[in-house]
Amino acid sequence: MALLHSLVRLCLLSRSHEALNQHLNTLNGYSLWTLVPLPASHNVVSCRWIFKTKLRSDGSIKHHKARLVAQGFFQVQGIDFDDTFSHVLRPTTIRLILSLALIFGWCLHQLDVNNAFLHGLFYDEVYMEQPPGYTNLLFPQHVCCLKQALYSLKQASRAWFHCFNFFLLQIGFISNKADSSLFVYHSTLRIIYLLLYVDDIVITGSSTSLVH
Numbered sequence: 001m002a003l004l005h006s007l008v009r010l011c012l013l014s015r016s017h018e019a020l021n022q023h024l025n026t027l028n029g030y031s032l033w034t035l036v037p038l039p040a041s042h043n044v045v046s047c048r049w050i051f052k053t054k055l056r057s058d059g060s061i062k063h064h065k066a067r068l069v070a071q072g073f074f075q076v077q078g079i080d081f082d083d084t085f086s087h088v089l090r091p092t093t094i095r096l097i098l099s100l101a102l103i104f105g106w107c108l109h110q111l112d113v114n115n116a117f118l119h120g121l122f123y124d125e126v127y128m129e130q131p132p133g134y135t136n137l138l139f140p141q142h143v144c145c146l147k148q149a150l151y152s153l154k155q156a157s158r159a160w161f162h163c164f165n166f167f168l169l170q171i172g173f174i175s176n177k178a179d180s181s182l183f184v185y186h187s188t189l190r191i192i193y194l195l196l197y198v199d200d201i202v203i204t205g206s207s208t209s210l211v212h
Helices: 002-029 091-104 156-170
Strands: 033-036 047-055 061-070 108-112 143-146 182-187 190-197 200-205
Touching (some): 002 061, 091 200, 156 190
Antiparallel strands (some): 033 143, 047 061, 108 200, 182 190
């Protein structure tokens, strides 16, 4: 029995290590940071790994997931963050758009964005410790100068919203004045509504082809 428990533990450790490497490769693909010496008298944020096991509908393990998160509670206002407010979709807006889709028989598509917060650009000077277990042996005292947002930073949600908002406006959507998380696209007699709730998106409209 002890041998069985040891084998299971080794198997889980192996899969967790694989999940760590996979997520770190994703972060490196985004060029999320550069290693630099810590500037004098500047704040440095620590980070840690979060592990999660994704299950199938029958309860079996689908895959192991790892995510690097910054410990944003170490951030200091005025040094590595200022504004943190980000728009959140109103429940009444969700009910209204879903009611329209039901009345007119429109198709509904729900999706989310992989690694959404990693797309958010920000201009605050944020320094973070190197990921636990992945310290660069050539520069062990260096820190990560972040160029894009990371999960759990105080301004991460705001940075992502501004990034996605800018993209939608560039392709012809209009942000609704009553609810900034509702985006509308008009094309002759066709219309599309896009609802954004953090990284979850619902799209519906009068033309299925235009929605796609």
